[in-house]
Amino acid sequence: MSSDFRALMLNASDDGKKVTPEFRTLSVNDLPEGEVLIRVSHSTLNYKDGMILNGLGRLVRQYPHVPGVDFAGEVVESSDDRYSAGDQVILTGWRVGESHWGGYAQMARVKADWLVPLPEGLTTAQAMAIGTAGFTSMLAVMALEEQGISPQLDGEILVTGAAGGVGSVAISILAHLGYRVVASTGRPENSDYLKHLGASGVVDRAELAEPSSRPLLSERWQGAIDSVGSTTLAHILAEMKYHGAVAACGLAGGADLPATVIPFLLRGVRLIGIDSVLCPYEKRVRAWQRLVTDLPKERLTEATQIVALADILPYGEKILKGEVRGRLVIDVKAC
Structure with a gap:
């Protein structure tokens, strides 16, 4: 060598x-x-x-x-x-x-x-098509499941930064598992792509980034996977349904969170941080095994x-x- x-x-x-x-x-x-x-x-x-x-x-x-x-x-x-x-x-x-x-x-x-x-059933190229972003997506899905969020509940799951690496893989996984997924993007030209991945609807990123003076808004989301943060995350928290859960990863919009404790106190909203870096070995292996079974290969290729x-x-x-x-x-x- x-x-x-x-x-x-x-x-x-x-x-x-x-x-x-x-x-x-x-x-x-x-x-x-x-x-x-x-x-x-x-x-x-x-x-x-x-x-x-x-x-x-x-x-x-x-x-x-x-x-x-x-x-x-x-x-x-x-x-x-x-x-x-x-x-x-x-x-x-x-x-x-x-x-x-x-x-x-x-x-x-x-x-x-x-x-x-x-894992058996993946090539190195497919594993990197999943990569840190896809691995993070699966950790976020698993976090929602651990909070009792399931396809059987009445409500939609919001995915922000939907056209990016975390978002696109999260949509594919959630849709495959039977969730109703709504994607958020700032580029209207991505709508058809996101719907092809499995999103049932698309909302404009600007709508969610709009700051609100009210700590609570109309209940809208049963769960969410957010990779934007800042005012977008604050807006999502205000729109969560009772006992909804948000898995947050990435800070593309910044680290500030202009929110109050009201969604957590009055609606029992759960906010779970996803750290794909210092993740225990057993959980990492379990997440990769789930990616083999719960991420459609054809969607990954596309x-x-x-x-x-x-x-x-x-x-x-x-x-x-x-x-x-x-x-x-x-x-x-x-x-």
Whole structure:
């Protein structure tokens, strides 16, 4: 096995305000420490990746850095008994691509605890079509289920940021399970796409982002999966039905929450935060098994675009502008 491989590496200016990407040839000796060495096959482009590629949000504190917040591939070497050469594995979370070198390289070395075996019935490309975003979607669905939300209840489930990675996979899962799903998007041209994924209706993002002076609005949603936050999340909380539940992940609209405690006190609304990073191993495995059975493969394929790692840079800006629809899988071998 050659010890050399190609990687996308980021360097920062002395003041940290400008990040410059560069494709380089590296050696496995350059990789950070870890028990498992992996030949990376596929990664993805998430919203967080777009921020990192453009030096936004100070998600990366130490340069040079290899981005890519998730990846899938084949074990080359392992000092941990749980993994052997040839095993197929997935990595999502654990600040990979932020504080630890990530998936935009043909080789990676990580801690064994961060990995999950590739479930039977998935390829590495399909696993990355799901990726951190799809994994987060399943965690959100599971959180709603744990709060007693089910397809048998009278009410609709709202999904915000619907055309993005988390939203599009969440719609597909919920519709497959029999929920009535309403999608929220700021782009009317995405309506047909979202309905094809399984949404029964589409609402304009601006309608939900409109701040209200009233702590409670007419009851509308039995459950919600929100990846926007800020005024959108506040608006959703005010419209929840009695004992409704919101699974919140991502802060595309900001971290401020201009809401009151009234929805929680008078309607018993539950707000559950979804953390796909520090997720216990058993729950991670269970979520990936659910993704094999509860996410229609044909919907996954339709919502996926594959791009070579060598061509990724323009997409970093596109995803920040909301111009990437569905899932963007990165073929790391093509670099």
